[in-house]
Amino acid sequence: xxxxxxxxxxxxxxxxxxxxxxxxxxxxxxxxxxxxxxxxxxxxxxxxxxxxxxxxxxxxxxxxxxxxxxxxxxxxxxxxxxxxxxxxxxxxxxxxxxxxxxxxxxxxxxxxxxxxxxxxxxxxxxxxxxxxxx
Numbered sequence: 001x002x003x004x005x006x007x008x009x010x011x012x013x014x015x016x017x018x019x020x021x022x023x024x025x026x027x028x029x030x031x032x033x034x035x036x037x038x039x040x041x042x043x044x045x046x047x048x049x050x051x052x053x054x055x056x057x058x059x060x061x062x063x064x065x066x067x068x069x070x071x072x073x074x075x076x077x078x079x080x081x082x083x084x085x086x087x088x089x090x091x092x093x094x095x096x097x098x099x100x101x102x103x104x105x106x107x108x109x110x111x112x113x114x115x116x117x118x119x120x121x122x123x124x125x126x127x128x129x130x131x132x133x134x
Contacts, residue, residue, distance in 0.1 A: 017086075017087065018124065019085060019087065019088070019117065019120040019121040019123070019124040020083065020084045020085050020121060020124045020125060020128070021084040021085075021086050022084070023084070024081075024083070024084030024086065025083065025084040025128075027084075028042065028082065028083060028084065036132075040129060042082075042083065043083060043125050043128065043129055044129060046079055046080075046082075046083050046125065047122060047125055047126060047129070049075075049076075049079055050076070050079070050080075050118055050121065050122055050125075051118075051122065053072055053075055053076040053079070054076065054114065054115060054118040056068070056072045057069055057072045057073060057076065057095075057111060057114060057115075058111060058115060060072060061107065061108075061111045069095065069111075070095070070096050070098075073092040073093075073095040073096040073114070074092070074096045076088070076092045076114075076118075077089045077090075077091075077092030077093050077096060080092060080121065083125070085117075085121040085125075087117055088114065088117045088118060088121050091110060091113050091114045091117055092114060094110055095107070095110045095111070095114065098110065
């Protein structure tokens with residue numbers, strides 16, 4: 001199944017962009033007073049939530065539970081925007097605002113896109129934490 005343009009590449013967010021926007025990450029670093037340990041704690045907490053929220057979206061979608069899907073997409077999107085995972089945040093926002101019904105292929109595509117992008121973000125954040133190059 002091919003992804004619709006909007007699910008694969010939200011407007012203004014090129015697929016070639018890194019999973020985590022370095023400028024947004026720098027902004028977060030500044031907001032934390034430049035403290036690398038604090039940034040590391042935030043990113044570690046985000047990784048823990050990322051997997052859990054992604055799994056919740058998938059399970060709720062499979063159960064055709066509209067409200068939990070939208071609520072969880074909102075939570076994941078907000079957390080992702082904070083750490084600079086802007087493409088993932090955009091996909092979550094699209095799912096949160098989607099007005100279609102389950103069974104609509106576009107929902108399945110959005111959930112699949114969120115799943116794939118979550119994997120890319122997880123890998124990028126884990127590499128940042130492991131390298132100390134936050």
